[in-house]
Amino acid sequence: MDNVIHSKLNSLASRLVESNDSREEDEEDDDVIFAELEAEIENDADATVRDRGLEQLRLEMQRAKEMRENAHGRYMEITNEKEAIRISANEPHCVIHFYHSNFRRCEIMDKHLAKLAPKYYTTRFIRVFVENVPWLVEKLAIKVLPCLMCFIDGVSKDRLIGFEELGNNDAFETAVLELRLASSGVLQKARNAYESGVTYNVSSSSNTTKLRRGGQTDQDDDVFDL
Secondary structure, eight states: OHHHHHHHHHHHHHHHHHHHHHSSOOHHHHHHHHHHHHHHHHTOSOHHHHHHHHHHHHHHHHHHHHHHHTTTTOEEEOOOHHHHHHHHHHOSEEEEEEEOTTOHHHHHHHHHHHHHTTTBTTSEEEEEEGGGOHHHHHHTTOOEESEEEEEETTEEEEEEETTGGGTSOTTOOHHHHHHHHHTTTOOOOOOGGGBOOOOOSOOOOOOOOOOOOOOOOOTTSEEOOO
16 A cells, blocks of 8 residues: 555656756646646545545655755756855755866766766755865865765765776766765665656665775876865
8 A cells, every 4th residue: 555655656756856857947847747646646446545645745745846946856056155065064965076167077977966966856966166165175175176075964974086986987887976975875765755766776875984085096087276
């Protein structure tokens, strides 16, 4: 019985994420999706599915809308340093890509993160141009790009510097990055309205790793000075 409800809620989440990828925010479209799923549940022969399903559907729809309003499911740039700090402090799970527009590997990282953002709806994915966030760069001792910082409940838990841990190859698969980020605990497979339905066939780990400052880098990663 629960599987039936969860299946319908997952269907809702998948369609919300798909619509989020294909258009600008449109509350009317969200309402149409909700109405269609609501009708499916109301027409179910099982009374328990109808009662419980409608209640959960309304709750999950509200949560999904709130997360969409906070740009979940999208990979976007934040240009204001205070806003970047606010996001990292307030989001339960957050990945920040510190980049420079002159560095080729930062562009490669962008493409992979853009694929992961709609899959992990509960994790906020943002990018910041290092010249726009000098305080963060100094505070986090960021010296080599690309650099990904992983925050959980406002605390920096891990960092990924360059491509060394991704096979030191520009042609690495998105699944390799996904598995590496999952090991820090910043990627959480969510339920119901947060599930996108996309899979890369890798499993995540609940173990977190300590924040690393520095480490070996390969010659293709870029050292920068503000």
